[in-house]
Structure formats: C-alpha cells, structure tokens
Amino acid sequence: MSQKPKVTVKEIEMSVDALDVQEAARIFKEHGCLVVRGLMAPYIDAIHQDIEAAAAESISLLDKAERIVEGWRTPNGTLFLPAPSGYRRDKQIMVLAVGYQTSAAFFRSALDETSVSIVEAILGPNVELFGNGQCLYKEPVGGHPKHLHQDSAYFEHRYEGPVGILNYVVDTDLGNGALHVVPGSHRLGQLKHIDTFSHLGLEENEWPWECALPVVGKAGDSIFFNVKTVHGSKQNMSDKPRPAFINRYRRTDDYVVIGGTTTANRAEAEKRAAAAAEAKKASSDRGLMLRGFRPFTS
Numbered sequence: 001m002s003q004k005p006k007v008t009v010k011e012i013e014m015s016v017d018a019l020d021v022q023e024a025a026r027i028f029k030e031h032g033c034l035v036v037r038g039l040m041a042p043y044i045d046a047i048h049q050d051i052e053a054a055a056a057e058s059i060s061l062l063d064k065a066e067r068i069v070e071g072w073r074t075p076n077g078t079l080f081l082p083a084p085s086g087y088r089r090d091k092q093i094m095v096l097a098v099g100y101q102t103s104a105a106f107f108r109s110a111l112d113e114t115s116v117s118i119v120e121a122i123l124g125p126n127v128e129l130f131g132n133g134q135c136l137y138k139e140p141v142g143g144h145p146k147h148l149h150q151d152s153a154y155f156e157h158r159y160e161g162p163v164g165i166l167n168y169v170v171d172t173d174l175g176n177g178a179l180h181v182v183p184g185s186h187r188l189g190q191l192k193h194i195d196t197f198s199h200l201g202l203e204e205n206e207w208p209w210e211c212a213l214p215v216v217g218k219a220g221d222s223i224f225f226n227v228k229t230v231h232g233s234k235q236n237m238s239d240k241p242r243p244a245f246i247n248r249y250r251r252t253d254d255y256v257v258i259g260g261t262t263t264a265n266r267a268e269a270e271k272r273a274a275a276a277a278e279a280k281k282a283s284s285d286r287g288l289m290l291r292g293f294r295p296f297t298s
C-alpha cells in the first residue's frame with residue numbers, strides 16, 4: 001500500500017449545519033471514514049478545561065508513576081512515554097486519564113444526539129458505548145507520533161467492531177499532529193502489526209505516511225473511523241499541546257475476541273481467539289445503551 005490516496009477530504013466531509021445522516025453513513029461505509037465539521041463544537045471549551053486539569057494533575061503525579069509494558073502509568077491512570085530528546089522532562093503524556101468517570105463534559109459529548117444518529121445509521125438500531133472515552137495528548141515541541149495502525153490490532157471484535165469518533169480540541173494541522181486516514185483500508189481485513197515507539201503499528205516501509213490522507217481541522221471537527229481503517233498522526237511540532245478525544249460506539253451484541261497492546265500479549269490473546277469468538281458476550285462487557293433495547297439472553 002504505497003500509493004497516494006485517490007480520495008480527497010472533500011469526498012469524505014460534511015458540515016454539521018447541513019448534515020444528511022444517511023449520506024454520512026454511506027460515506028462511512030464506502031470509505032471507512034467520515035469527517036463532520038463542527039460536530040463537537042458545543043463541548044470543546046468545557047472538555048478542554050478538564051483535559052488541561054488532568055494533564056497538570058498527571059504531571060504532578062509523575063514521581064509516583066509505575067513502569068508498565070507500554071511505558072509508565074501515574075496513579076490517576078495517565079500513560080507516559082519517553083520524552084523527545086531535549087524536552088524539559090524525561091517522560092511525555094500519551095493517553096491522558098480523562099474520560100466519562102472524570103469529566104462530565106466528556107460524558108455529555110458521548111451522548112450527542114447527532115453523533116449517535118450517524119452511528120445508528122451505520123451500525124443499526126441497537127447501539128452501546130464502548131469504553132470510557134479516550135484522550136490522546138501530544139505534548140508540544142515533538143510530542144509523540146502515533147504510527148499508522150488499525151484499532152482492531154488493540155481490540156478485534158466478533159462483528160463489525162466499534163465506530164470511533166476522534167475529535168479535535170484545538171485547531172489541528174500538519175504541524176501539530178493532524179489525523180491521517182487511509183480511505184478504503186477497512187476492507188483489507190486484519191493486518192499484521194509490529195511493536196513501535198507508540199505500540200502496535202504497521203511496518204513503515206509497507207505503510208508510509210504518503211499513503212494516508214491528512215485531515216486538517218478546527219477545534220470541534222470530528223473524524224469517524226471504522227475499527228479496521230488504517231490511521232495515525234505525526235508528532236506535534238508546535239509550541240502548544242495537541243489533545244484529541246475519542247468516543248466509541250458498537251452494536252450491543254458485539255464484543256472483543258482479541259485484545260493486545262504489544263505483539264507478545266496480542267499473540268497470547270490470538271491463541272484464545274476461537275474460544276473467545278464462541279463464548280457469548282459477557283454481561284460485564286455491556287456498555288451503556290444509547291439507542292434501542294437489549295433483550296435478556298440466557
């Protein structure tokens with residue numbers, strides 16, 4: 001996959017002010033991605049405040065961080081990576097501990113009616129939340145790149161898998177870490193990932209940045225992507241942080257069959273994949289209902 005994308009951003013974008021939900025779902029199904037301009041604008045100021053509070057809290061807890069396989073984790077749950085050389089600290093934030101249990105604004109954003117209507121048009125009538133919300137925080141002056149990857153490398157599902165919506169908290173361009181997507185890559189099935197600085201990623205020789213479409217956007221713009229759509233983002237070379245937050249949704253009967261963060265722990269999970277696919281969805285794995293009804297199954 002070394003050729004440039006044939007699809008332009010114009011072909012995958014809509015504005016929330018002129019939204020056609022069925023057309024949005026069609027774009028998503030065809031390309032595995034969709035941009036909705038302004039979708040999260042009403043939530044951004046409040047979420048931004050909570051994100052910066054969580055970042056300051058996490059940095060203040062760094063001396064209590066424990067070493068884990070993915071990097072270091074502070075007691076509030078933030079994941080740190082080694083910092084770029086010359087940075088004022090030796091560790092940088094990667095996944096910030098802010099989500100539905102810590103930020104009311106973040107939780108409100110996940111319930112957004114327009115977002116959920118688009119997801120319902122994609123996934124069908126019964127939709128649950130998957131996860132607790134995620135915030136990727138790129139520190140300034142070299143903050144981590146996230147190599148091109150499929151989210152299904154981390155959480156491969158039994159059925160269609162979650163629809164992720166990544167939302168820009170600040171204006172985001174080629175200099176501070178715009179998301180790159182590879183339209184159509186959701187049809188390629190599960191690809192082999194390797195261990196990279198930012199965890200599971202695709203081999204860079206096979207998947208160079210040039211094969212992906214950068215999506216430049218304003219604070220409040222949202223990018224929907226299929227769990228198998230290849231995506232990633234480069235370093236933040238600006239002088240300000242670049243946070244982005246993600247809400248994820250899935251069919252109420254869907255569940256993870258293979259999970260992992262490294263090739264080693266994913267390989268272990270792969271050995272149990274057939275049994276996991278046959279096992280029924282655990283009741284502890286049920287997300288909050290956003291559309292439809294979940295009947296009892298024994």
Ligand SMILES: O=C(O)CCC(=O)C(=O)O
Nearest residue numbers: 136146179231232233244
């Ligand atoms: O922070 C970003 O731009 C990338 C996030 C991402 O690719 C992911 O969380 O899967």
